[in-house]
Amino acid sequence: MPETPAQTLSAVPLLAEIEAARAVVARVAQVTPLESSRYLTEVLGAEVLMKLENLQRTGAYKIRGAYYRLSRLTDEEKARGVVAASAGNHAQGVAFAARELGIKATIFMPLGVALPKLQATRDYGADVLLRGHTVEEPLKAAAEYAAATGAVLIPPFDHPDVIVGQGTLGLEILDQAPGLETIIVPIGGGGLISGVASAVKQRAAAEGRTVRVIGVQAANAAAYPVSLAAGEPTLIHTSATIADGIAVAKPGLLNFEIIKELVDEVVTVSEADIARAILVLLERAKLVVEPAGAVGVAAILAGLIPASGQTVVILSGGNIDPLLMQRVISHGLAASDRYLKLRIMLPDRPGQLARTAEIVAEANANVIEVLHTRHGRGLQLSEVELELSVETRGPEHRAEVVAKLVEAGYDVQLDED
Template sequence: MTEPASGPTLAQIEEARDVVARVAQSTPMESSRYLHEVLGSPVLLKCENLQRTGSYKIRGAYYRMSRLTPEERARGVVAASAGNHAQGVAFAARELGIKATIFMPLGVALPKLQATRDYGADVKLRGHTVTEPLLAAAEYALETGAVLIPPFDHIDVVTGQATLGLEILDQAPDVATVVVPIGGGGLISGVASAVKQRAAAEGRDIRVVGVQAARAAAYPPSLAIGEAVDITIEPTIADGIAVAKPGTLNFDLVREYVDEVVTVSEDDIARALLVLLERAKLVVEPAGAVSVAAILAGKIPSLGPTVAILSGGNIDPLLMQRVISHGLAASDRYLTLKIMLPDRPGQLARISELLAEARANVNEVLHTRHGTGLQLTEVELDISVETRGPEHRQQVVDLLRGAGYNPQIG
């Protein structure tokens, strides 16, 4: 394989590793028996969710800023982000003694906002999506001379992220597949550059698969026509990788090095977060869990040892609460039923007895006589219960039907 015309060479990535090591930790590589059983081959989790600042972003941000001239450092830096890039830039600026200004949207999660401020950055809130902060950061750079630090589309950022690829190969030398979350493409273009070039030098091949949230998947249509296209992003819990258009440099490197890009649904992502919490005891943000979501969804072939990158762990506790509930429902562990009952004493008690017999725990009950379409002799019971999975869920429904009720699954 020839060296890329526009991306970092293996020698440049190896040189960058020494620089990035000044601030970035060598994060753990954890094996997962559960995912091994799902995939049919060993699965290792590369835990960048445990990285300083909570994501891999510190690698690219620090390397980019370490290469600024003294004159550029004196002007300060500016960036725009809803979370992980902001924290990476703020932390790197503090370590390098550079003034940082970060533009963030008004609705940014409080933990991400506070962490960015705690690292010493001057945070300015603009707009309700990341678009307004990006425009504001560009204007600020023009007005003040501050150096704009892009989140993914820059050779130094890509080279910094590529150090993660070398780390993976050091920790898992026999890896056959690396699964990487994709937003704009900074992480996967760096990791793929490192992995593919090192593998070629060793006379072997390593498969690299990118994963996007289906509601924010700009790479599949872009790859299909051979150029980066802008898409309309739909609401997604994986907001950290919700990027409307691939980076220019990143797209070229993905085309050159990445074997396949797959997408995962919101339910897939929620299930992955739940699996990581319960089985691996790891807190991961939705964007950082799409690699595991792809494995659970059957999107990754079993070709040998697989490394799934967990790219970040900065999740708002309130979002985590909602995602866990969604993940439980997606895993058939919440069951919502609507049951029409005759309006006479003892019916609610009978339903409760049947659910207790089925060992289903009741979460919420709504008992009303005023629903649309109800007869004078009827009441409507909406009830939510916890179940232990698909088989137990079906047992609950069958027991109610066997007792003469006709539950509708909500």
């Protein structure tokens, strides 16, 4: 009988551990739906199913690992309380799990945390303390708090119990999609994919088959491609990303070892890819998904996933700030060539604004915002600058609007921001 991955890799939790954890996690976690997507199936060229962890309690998969970790604490550890640091989903998962288990929870969050995430964490009963402007500062504060008070620090991904708890999602997916051939998983620190890959690879091996596991990171915070190339967890400099839930500068130690052995490929997606994916999920599937939870769909839309049989993409969370959603939708429309911002230099005489509006209307496009100024840089005394934001129906219509303005003799500059 061939050895399973768990028998040869010490970092990989045993399948039996994950199966046992499932009964514990089921006390709080719902069995979330697995829904088909005709649109994504057409894009990929293979059946695509979406695992809707955005509909999970607390709005994300994080409740699985957090609850399992807290359930394993001794009575003495529970009495000391727990502490965690997070900008969102981990905070809510720990706060909810602590409430259910009767444990005092203290959560450190950055000062700029989205109000809905802050309020939800407090509503679950945690004491929330705001520190710094990046995730690193709350992490440091949480570690200092644990050292000073004896509270148990609950890491977001780099702990065996957290990995096992997240792995229960993999078992759930296999039950719902027994013909699964490929699974696409978001990656931040690596807690979700290391648990899911452990469960899926071992169960599939026991059944005499293979399942391909593909991880997806935001390009602006992609520590895994660099680390895998280096052969060890490597600290990177991250750039700003809308996918803040997976913006982790260095892989977890345990997570890295599991991913190195079990994950088949890691790909990265751009900010525009992510915004477009959120828009597609809203329009096509009627689903609200946060940027970190939409990166798997972004990878499909960007053509980064090979078609290889039944494919499941995990939508890992749905906790998105409405203000961020407003901005993301605008970026998604622009990335889909359905939102056009252009600048036009006009002679400063009556009727020019009306004429440009008429041309846009003749092209069956809709002007949604206008800025008309005489004070732009580089303008001549006889010129004004017109900035138009226009809704279009796609690349061909976008090109048509621009062409009609150029044909009318206007100097048109596209604003790609």
